[in-house]
Amino acid sequence: MAACTTTLTLPSFFVVVVGALLFIEIVTCLSSTARSINGGFSVQLIHLDSPKSPLYDRKSLNPNTPQADVNANKGQYLMKISVGTPPFDFYGIADTGSDLIWAQCVPCDGCYNQTKPMFNPTNSSTYIPIPCGSQQCHLLDTAACSPENTCNYTYGYEAGLTQGLLATETVTLTSSSGQHISLQNIVFGCGHNNTGSFNEDEMGLVGLGSGPLSLVSQIGPLFGGRKFSHCLLPFHTDPRITSKLIFGSDSEVSGDGVxxxxxxxxxxxxxxxxxxxxxxxxxxxxxxxxxxxxxxxxxxxxxxxxxxxxxxxxxxxxxxxxxxxxxxxxxxxxxxxxxxxxxxxxxxxxxxxxxxxxxxxxxxxxxxxxxxxxxxxxxxxxxxxxxxxxxxxxxxxxxxxxxxxxxxxxxxxxxxxxxxxxx
Structure with missing residues (x-):
């Protein structure tokens, strides 16, 4: 899901909603901060109702390798991470074509339907709005100052648009040994106006591109560099089957056939x-x-x-x-x-x-x-x-x-x- 240069036309069953054979215009808008942790960062790709299932031999993983659930859903892959303090479970599209990490947030002036509760920043003690004059605000070309001197953003996708407030937050993941790992000061978009062909299970998006605001770039220095790997499940896979996405030094792809x-x-x-x-x-x-x-x-x-x-x-x-x-x-x-x-x-x-x-x-x-x-x-x-x-x-x-x-x-x-x- 690239974040704006080219207009593409394709059936919507190829985009988000499988079976909805209406044609839509797709606009491809191609558009760190904590203690060091040895090992890699892994994100598990799962369906919403799937039991956990290892992708790699756990004996070969560093015990500090963090993991997060991800859901395979209607042609997309939803990464589960926890945001805020106390941690709030969030399922966002795992997207190598964009950078920004954002969630639908309360209050939501114009949001698409969402089954699970929306993130409420007033419930988090670690939610800090980014001032509009900060360097972090200027990492996004579409950012602008609000009357309160905070950093507003607009970010476009082929599937829709998100507008809201940039902030820093704590992202909590689970290590391969079952321990919680909290990553502080992650730049995060609180989306208060989000439209497009997102489905009700998609609570936002996790950008995995190579730009400075992506999750890969923000956490890369903590886990052995900006590296990651994934193994995506085929279309129509049994929802109980899982795979993983791994970041950092444990993500190297090696062996026969590479x-x-x-x-x-x-x-x-x-x-x-x-x-x-x-x-x-x-x-x-x-x-x-x-x-x-x-x-x-x-x-x-x-x-x-x-x-x-x-x-x-x-x-x-x-x-x-x-x-x-x-x-x-x-x-x-x-x-x-x-x-x-x-x-x-x-x-x-x-x-x-x-x-x-x-x-x-x-x-x-x-x-x-x-x-x-x-x-x-x-x-x-x-x-x-x-x-x-x-x-x-x-x-x-x-x-x-x-x-x-x-x-x-x-x-x-x-x-x-x-x-x-x-x-």
């Missing part, structure tokens, strides 16, 4: 840009650009955007090759599914294997489980869509069942095939 590619620095510090050279459909290679020339940083990795979004020309050529290799007739008589490439099948679609080719020789094999998503019973749609932009998005559907490690210190991202449901 491939790596470089992260590309651009003017916007938030997104994790990589260079995609092409995608093979079976044995047929489809280059990113018809000319064969590839620009550095032509895609970014985004856990907050479910589909992979490709420039129009590349998408058209890729879809044509997929059609050539699927021995079924595409659905052409259902307005709910157009213009996506969809097929009717009583079982999981037996589509071709896709191989993603990143710069540096890193190749990832994607199965139909990662490339065809069932928005309706008996219907499977290609989990990629198009944009008029020349920069695309590598979404969470394609990232599922890979252990992916981001190392901002060395500017490398690593991938390792994994069954995230059995870790």
């Amino acid at each position: 491939v790596s590619t470089s992260l590309v620095s651009k003017q916007d510090p938030t997104p994790y840009f990589v260079t995609l050279e092409g995608i093979s459909v079976g044995q047929e290679y489809v280059s990113f650009n018809s000319s064969g020339l590839v620009s550095k940083g032509n895609m970014f990795l985004d856990s907050g955007t479910p589909p992979t979004i490709l420039p129009q020309d590349f998408y058209d050529r890729l879809v044509e090759e997929v059609k050539n290799q699927v021995d079924l007739k595409p659905v052409e008589d259902d307005e709910r599914l157009e213009p996506q490439l969809c097929y009717k099948s009583e079982t999981i679609l037996e589509g071709p294997m896709l191989t993603v080719h990143f710069e540096g020789g890193a190749t990832l094999q994607l199965t139909p489980l990662q490339t065809f998503i069932p928005p309706l019973e008996g219907v499977f749609c290609f989990a990629m869509t198009n944009t008029d932009s020349d920069v695309g998005v590598y979404g969470s559907f394609a990232q599922s069942n890979f252990l992916i490690g981001f190392d901002i210190e060395t500017m490398v991202v690593s991938f390792k095939p994994a069954d995230c449901t059995k870790q």
Whole structure:
């Protein structure tokens, strides 16, 4: 979920609400402080009602590795952290495409429906509004002074908009040994006006980008550097199954099958840009650009955007090759599914294997489980869509069942095939 430069159009079942096949405009607005703790910082990816299940061998984790629950929910991944004193449980979208950490807060002048209670800053003894003249306030381009001299913010997403007050708060996590770890003075947005296609389980958002306000950047110095890894569960995974997201020195992705590619620095510090050279459909290679020339940083990795979004020309050529290799007739008589490439099948679609080719020789094999998503019973749609932009998005559907490690210190991202449901 990137936080504003390009307008994308895709079906809403690819965004937040699975099965709602209405089209929406998606605007991609690409836009530390405590004692040192050895080890890494881990965040557990779970469904709302799931029992805990380890992703890594706990014997290999430093006992000071903090953990937090995260919920897989309607195409998104909700990270559970505790905010404030006393701790208030908060489920926010785990989003590598943005930076700001924010929650819906009382009073809420214009908020979307939320099932769980909203965060009330007056109940927290550690909630401190940030003055508008502070350096922290100016880390956000859209911040402005309120009449009370506090720092107001506006932050936009493809799924909506949040407006509110920047503050510092205490974030509490649980270590791998079961101990509570409190992180003080984390910059946090208290959203008093939040609109868009957020669902009722999403209490806000946890930015995991590489900009200065993200959770990764704020806690990185405490846990061995700005590093983290995640293993995203496939779409429609049993809600009782869990996975983890780990930050810091314990997040290194290693072992057999690991491939790596470089992260590309651009003017916007938030997104994790990589260079995609092409995608093979079976044995047929489809280059990113018809000319064969590839620009550095032509895609970014985004856990907050479910589909992979490709420039129009590349998408058209890729879809044509997929059609050539699927021995079924595409659905052409259902307005709910157009213009996506969809097929009717009583079982999981037996589509071709896709191989993603990143710069540096890193190749990832994607199965139909990662490339065809069932928005309706008996219907499977290609989990990629198009944009008029020349920069695309590598979404969470394609990232599922890979252990992916981001190392901002060395500017490398690593991938390792994994069954995230059995870790």
